[in-house]
Amino acid sequence: MLTVYLQIFNVSKRKVNRISVKRKISCIGFKAMRVGKYILLLMFIEFGCVSKTESNRSAPSAKFDQYFVQGEQRYLKNCSNCHQKNGTGLGLIYPPLKGSDYLLKNRNEVICLIRNGKSGELTVNGKSFNKEMPPMPLLSDLEIAEIATYIYNSWGHDEGLIEVADVSSVLAKCDSLP
Numbered sequence: 001m002l003t004v005y006l007q008i009f010n011v012s013k014r015k016v017n018r019i020s021v022k023r024k025i026s027c028i029g030f031k032a033m034r035v036g037k038y039i040l041l042l043m044f045i046e047f048g049c050v051s052k053t054e055s056n057r058s059a060p061s062a063k064f065d066q067y068f069v070q071g072e073q074r075y076l077k078n079c080s081n082c083h084q085k086n087g088t089g090l091g092l093i094y095p096p097l098k099g100s101d102y103l104l105k106n107r108n109e110v111i112c113l114i115r116n117g118k119s120g121e122l123t124v125n126g127k128s129f130n131k132e133m134p135p136m137p138l139l140s141d142l143e144i145a146e147i148a149t150y151i152y153n154s155w156g157h158d159e160g161l162i163e164v165a166d167v168s169s170v171l172a173k174c175d176s177l178p
Contacts, residue, residue: 064149064161071150074143078136079151087155093131095124098155107152107159111167112174114144141168 076085082094089096097103102124103110117135121128139147145164152159 061161064153067146067149067161068153070143071146071148072154074139074147075150078139079147082131082133087151089124092127092129095122095127095129097151100124103151103157107148108170108173110151111144111148111162111170114147115139115171116174141171144171 083089083097084094087096087098089098095102102122113133114136116137118133121130123129142164145162145167148162148167151157152162
């Protein structure tokens with residue numbers, strides 16, 4: 001399975017805006033099409049194909065793409081100042097998300113952290129971090145689902161769509177989580 005990037009160009013009023021969407025592709029091909037004011041360009045090369053039965057995850061959906069793109073924008077606005085644009089964190093002050101063992105083992109806690117913040121010590125990849133993470137109570141459940149979809153599908157992570165219903169369920173139980 002090869003990871004490629006779908007480039008969506010919004011061509012309206014002589015202005016071109018590009019949105020990158022990470023996708024998993026299982027065959028060889030090239031695709032470019034214009035849909036209304038959008039031009040979609042997809043190029044990829046892979047040696048061999050993977051059938052749906054060989055893949056443990058179905059191809060990303062339009063909903064996944066929307067969550068991922070919106071999540072990236074929200075991450076850049078709300079999270080990247082501390083965790084950095086590339087997810088590497090900031091020294092021993094702010095923990096990395098890229099390659100984070102904590103992120104992979106504690107999805108529900110991470111969702112709660114996004115909404116409620118965190119104070120006190122946190123261990124990520126064997127290193128101790130003790131800088132307070134401020135709460136973001138104004139983010140909606142949907143916005144948290146978008147951010148979670150982005151961080152759980154970036155920097156080598158491949159967890160698929162994080163549904164807003166799942167996020168709402170987790171957020172309702174945050175007080176009972178460690």
